[in-house]
Amino acid sequence: MRVSTSQTYQRSMTLMSNLSAKADTQQSQIASGKKVTAPSDDPGAYRQLAGLKRTDANDKAYAANVSTAQGIIDQSDDTLSNIETQLQRAQELFSNAANGTLSDADRSSIGKELDSIRDALFALANSRDSRGQPLFGGATGDLPYVKADDGTISYVSSGEPAGIPIGDQTSIQVSVTGDRAFAAGTSDMFGVIAEFTNVLRSGGDVQAASQKAVSGTTDAFASVTLAHASVGARGTRLELVADQLNYAATAREDARSAIEDVDLAATISEFQQTLTVLQATQASFTKLTALSLFDYLR
Numbered sequence: 001m002r003v004s005t006s007q008t009y010q011r012s013m014t015l016m017s018n019l020s021a022k023a024d025t026q027q028s029q030i031a032s033g034k035k036v037t038a039p040s041d042d043p044g045a046y047r048q049l050a051g052l053k054r055t056d057a058n059d060k061a062y063a064a065n066v067s068t069a070q071g072i073i074d075q076s077d078d079t080l081s082n083i084e085t086q087l088q089r090a091q092e093l094f095s096n097a098a099n100g101t102l103s104d105a106d107r108s109s110i111g112k113e114l115d116s117i118r119d120a121l122f123a124l125a126n127s128r129d130s131r132g133q134p135l136f137g138g139a140t141g142d143l144p145y146v147k148a149d150d151g152t153i154s155y156v157s158s159g160e161p162a163g164i165p166i167g168d169q170t171s172i173q174v175s176v177t178g179d180r181a182f183a184a185g186t187s188d189m190f191g192v193i194a195e196f197t198n199v200l201r202s203g204g205d206v207q208a209a210s211q212k213a214v215s216g217t218t219d220a221f222a223s224v225t226l227a228h229a230s231v232g233a234r235g236t237r238l239e240l241v242a243d244q245l246n247y248a249a250t251a252r253e254d255a256r257s258a259i260e261d262v263d264l265a266a267t268i269s270e271f272q273q274t275l276t277v278l279q280a281t282q283a284s285f286t287k288l289t290a291l292s293l294f295d296y297l298r
Contacts, residue, residue: 034260045259052256063245069164072129072174073235079127080228086117087221098210111197118193136178144178153190155179181227183220192216
């Protein structure tokens with residue numbers, strides 16, 4: 001009888017202890033809204049959550065880089081559009097200057113406007129991005145174009161700038177180097193304009209110079225247009241990467257929630273059931289203790 005009573009006591013005490021621990025856990029989950037807050041709660045789930053958090057941190061950094069790259073792409077797009085506009089105006093002036101009815105004053109005015117266009121192109125070609133890096137520079141990070149004392153404008157950069165990381169072992173070049181974007185040699189937009197204005201001011205063969213300048217700027221314009229298309233394609237790629245990162249972030253959040261978050265309504269219901277069972281067990285144990293003591297005294 002004593003052994004049986006001792007075993008009954010022990011089972012009741014163990015049951016009440018387990019129920020009390022379960023109630024404490026459920027109460028903690030309701031308060032925090034999380035099922036896993038420490039490795040001891042669920043080692044496997046805790047490792048999964050740690051992995052998801054690491055990946056999430058990495059992708060947030062990549063997403064920030066994508067945003068930066070998109071800003072630079074937009075700036076490159078606007079700058080190239082402005083350069084195209086300047087080249088189009090230069091072509092109009094080349095053709096206008098070849099008109100035999102223009103006065104010297106008219107040609108002087110055209111020459112001054114072409115000088116202004118050349119200066120504008122020089123400034124645009126040396127534009128810096130939001131990081132302070134040249135939009136159309138090379139590997140050194142220095143301004144790609146310099147103007148000599150005689151007014152000659154030259155490309156002085158070399159190599160390719162470092163790409164911006166947008167994924168694991170993946171990076172993207174956000175612009176085009178100036179030597180590719182703005183042509184070179186006979187199609188160098190700075191040289192074409194300078195050569196024409198020299199002929200215009202020296203009284204040379206403006207007709208022939210106009211034809212040559214129009215041809216040169218046509219080639220330069222084609223080079224800029226090609227660079228513009230390349231920048232646009234990179235912008236499209238960045239949009240796809242941004243969408244992929246957003247999709248992955250949503251999927252990770254769903255996975256994290258399934259592992260970590262508490263179903264509040266269900267947990268509250270289970271908590272109430274646990275308390276009911278615990279209270280009933282405690283009441284039974286109290287009665288059992290009273291009866292056993294009565295039997296012992298009797």
